[in-house]
Amino acid sequence: MAEKFTIYSSAESQWVGVMLLALEEKGLKANVDYDVKEISLSTGENFAPEYIAINPNGTVPSLTAPSLAKPLTESADILRWIDSRGTKTLVPQDEARSKEILDLMHSPSMSTNLILFQARDPVEMESKKKSGWNAFLEGRQTRLDKELAAHPEHSFYISKAAENLAITSLYRAEVGSEHKDLYKLTDEMYRTMASGLDKLESLIALPFAAGSRVSEADYNTIPWLSHAMMGANTPVTAVQDFGPLEKLIQKTVPDFKIGPKTKEWWSNVAKTEAFKKVFPVLH
Numbered sequence: 001m002a003e004k005f006t007i008y009s010s011a012e013s014q015w016v017g018v019m020l021l022a023l024e025e026k027g028l029k030a031n032v033d034y035d036v037k038e039i040s041l042s043t044g045e046n047f048a049p050e051y052i053a054i055n056p057n058g059t060v061p062s063l064t065a066p067s068l069a070k071p072l073t074e075s076a077d078i079l080r081w082i083d084s085r086g087t088k089t090l091v092p093q094d095e096a097r098s099k100e101i102l103d104l105m106h107s108p109s110m111s112t113n114l115i116l117f118q119a120r121d122p123v124e125m126e127s128k129k130k131s132g133w134n135a136f137l138e139g140r141q142t143r144l145d146k147e148l149a150a151h152p153e154h155s156f157y158i159s160k161a162a163e164n165l166a167i168t169s170l171y172r173a174e175v176g177s178e179h180k181d182l183y184k185l186t187d188e189m190y191r192t193m194a195s196g197l198d199k200l201e202s203l204i205a206l207p208f209a210a211g212s213r214v215s216e217a218d219y220n221t222i223p224w225l226s227h228a229m230m231g232a233n234t235p236v237t238a239v240q241d242f243g244p245l246e247k248l249i250q251k252t253v254p255d256f257k258i259g260p261k262t263k264e265w266w267s268n269v270a271k272t273e274a275f276k277k278v279f280p281v282l283h
């Protein structure tokens with residue numbers, strides 16, 4: 001029997017979806033094939049020193065296994081490791097296309113944190129302040145401040161606490177002139193995200209992202225789009241409704257649309273068993 005491994009997962013995370021889709025695809029079962037450690041992002045459990053020792057980036061997912069010299073800390077690598085147990089099924093037919101898709105979806109300029117945390121005007125900022133993201137950022141800040149006090153020389157905590165505080169302090173402040181730079185930056189970032197989604201449209205092969213069967217290209221893209229739709233306040237059961245995400249982006253890029261190939265691709269992947277198990281609702 002293959003070795004049992006451990007996954008570090010979080011119900012609040014986008015990128016764990018890559019790993020969870022792969023586990024479903026391969027028919028691997030929690031507690032039988034692997035153990036699950038749930039990491040709460042909203043209380044900053046990913047910043048615990050014990051977790052940083054596993055994943056120095058303080059991100060989820062991670063995967064450890066007796067045969068691995070060190071933990072896997074990138075969702076794309078985790079998918080490949082899971083796929084390599086037994087017959088590989090997630091290798092893309094068109095590897096060059098798949099690589100372009102993975103590079104795009106994982107690029108910092110496509111980070112869905114833009115949708116979750118940022119604002120383009122006072123109305124959006126007020127609404128963010130009233131949303132659950134406020135408590136999320138505060139929960140992280142509390143944990144980071146605590147860890148920084150305990151480990152004042154630790155470069156990870158110095159930079160993470162400062163990075164999180166930059167946005168948290170804008171949530172703490174009265175909405176006013178100090179938010180103007182954020183609005184401008186956010187507008188520019190939506191323009192870049194719109195171009196990225198146009199690029200995705202041009203890259204999708206159909207019926208699946210990199211050819212005629214499901215591959216890592218699909219599994220690295222599904223979690224991004226689901227999280228972006230959730231962040232745009234799409235009703236979580238409206239898995240096929242791109243309206244709210246389009247409207248959000250159209251505020252910056254008025255003629256923006258999720259393209260027909262992307263829509264057709266999404267409808268195809270949504271019919272797969274792994275998608276239905278991992279994304280019964282948007283998250």
Ligand SMILES: N[C@@H](CCC(=O)N[C@@H](CS)C(=O)NCC(=O)O)C(=O)O
Nearest residue numbers: 013014015058059060061073074075
């Ligand atoms: N490149 C990494 C990104 C992982 C990542 O950013 N995960 C997010 C959750 S979706 C996270 O853990 N964020 C915590 C933080 O940045 O503090 C991967 O693909 O695994």
